Ligand code: CLF
């Protein structure tokens with residue numbers, strides 16, 4: 001690496017400020033989160049494992065990217081929300097098909113991405129079937145990748161049925177992160193989700209299938225946590241089937257040492273051809289999901305920044321650069337050049353300190369200013385990553401939602417919407433969709449917005465503000481809140 005010079009997609013930059021600007025222009029489309037996951041909240045060895053993992057650390061997902069390679073097509077169970085034509089819906093957006101790869105091609109692709117995407121820190125295998133059942137391919141892929149890229153974190157997602165057979169190999173391979181999909185701890189509930197499993201060389205149906213699956217999932221969780229492997233539990237929230245039951249799941253996985261619990265909404269569509277889709281089983285509303293998440297307070301820590309990505313996703317969470325790296329674009333011969341990733345890591349180390357300090361300051365100022373009590377407010381933010389307000393309103397495909405009140409500023413969720421701005425001009429119907437998506441939101445912070453959409457938003461009761469362009473999110477949210485609530489705005493006024 002030559003000094004601090006970094007090239008992001010061909011753009012040469014030389015300092016942290018310049019690199020910040022580079023992220024702004026290079027499409028680091030991430031999003032913001034705010035719950036507590038700072039180094040002081042956990043043991044140093046755990047922080048070491050999560051600090052650069054975009055799914056395990058909300059803070060890290062501002063800065064770091066994951067990529068998935070779809071190398072594991074076989075699966076040993078049937079979920080009613082899955083159609084085998086598509087990818088494993090346990091950790092992928094349902095109805096999406098990925099480019100299936102053999103381990104050799106996958107390793108080439110990973111190296112090509114590492115050369116171009118400096119934010120890359122994690123390689124995950126999340127399908128298209130089950131990574132632990134199709135273990136031979138999963139393992140071969142990881143082995144080939146670490147030969148060239150020893151510092152990449154390895155991560156798998158599995159339904160857990162085959163996991164106990166491979167836990168010790170995970171340790172040998174330095175795999176620190178495993179996602180288990182656990183939708184029930186009561187096999188009776190499981191019968192409504194899983195029609196059959198394939199286990200011990202036979203197909204098993206009904207209650208027995210769910211009983212075995214449950215036992216193996218609990219065994220997996222225990223074995224992994226006993227060995228210090230960080231387990232994230234994914235649960236698909238299915239209204240009327242396991243929605244209330246997930247509270248019990250949350251308590252149980254906490255008891256057994258899960259690091260995070262990610263409650264994902266069922267995405268159900270008859271076009272996907274799944275049992276649930278064809279039966280008209282609906283997914284939860286945003287309000288139902290939030291209610292369940294709120295009810296889980298005090299249980300296992302919740303992940304709220306999941307994007308239900310594809311089994312071949314590439315990039316920061318919330319962006320998908322997979323189409324830039326299809327195999328026809330990956331060279332036959334590729335060798336790893338560490339310079340971009342190393343320079344980027346160096347930059348992030350300083351930048352995240354600054355951002356953390358800014359967020360702490362914003363929190364302290366908000367808490368001090370609001371001591372006399374004030375209502376909570378929801379603020380939507382358009383961001384491309386780095387914890388800053390750095391996206392044009394018209395380019396946002398999702399908004400980060402922050403809540404601010406007497407407790408400070410915190411990320412609560414994200415809301416997806418279609419891309420309002422197509423080819424540089426706005427489309428009225430898409431703006432209507434954005435307005436609908438932002439129901440209940442008082443203010444939007446973005447880097448820039450045109451007069452027309454600003455007026456339409458105002459007519460819907462939403463104020464769009466661009467004065468805080470490129471500021472840290474928490475700092476800006478706190479300032480807007482104090483302004484709107486008529487609270488002291490400067491440290492001197494607060495004192
Ligand atoms: Fe992939 Fe999953 Fe590893 Fe992340 S995704 S295998 S833990 S590297 Fe992340 Fe994507 Fe949500 Fe998964 S946002 S679907 S939680």
Ligand code: SF4
Pocket residue numbers: 075076077078079081082083087088089090127128129130159
């Ligand atoms: Fe589909 Fe994944 Fe369930 Fe297997 S584990 S049936 S691939 S959703």
